[in-house]
Amino acid sequence: MSIYSDKVMEHFKNPRNVGEIKDADGIGEVGNPVCGDIMKIYIKVKDGKIVDCKFKTFGCGAAIATSSMVTEMVKGKTIAEALKISNKTVAEALGGLPPIKMHCSNLAADGLVKAIEDYKKKSQSLKEKIDIKK
Secondary structure, three states, rough: OOOHHHHHHHHOOOOOEEEEOOOOOOOEEEEEEOOOEEEEEEEEEEEOOEEEEEEEEEEHHHHHHHHHEEEEEEEEOOOHHHHOOOHHHHHHHHOOOOOHHHHHHHHHHHHHHHHHHHHHHHHHHHEEEEEEHH
């Protein structure tokens, strides 16, 4: 008997959106030194919407499943909508996680937030460069 839901097992065995986006608009990297999970989340943004999201994760099955789920949940969302994705919504979308594995959904949600923060920082920097040239 598995402690994981069928949906967690499905995302672990067949993760979606694995890989990296070479020209990503934002990259978020998070890790948990206690359990050894490390995640990198990549986002591509066009016209204020996240049009692509990929991940690379080194970690347990729950870490891989939550990374996969976050990439599915975020595509097509505006930045504001994406920021509403929390560890709780990730865990719920997967049909729940054992309490001992909830930190994995925290990592996935935190990785997404860091990727968005990176995107905003890069966008602001680009805007300032454009303004300087005018």
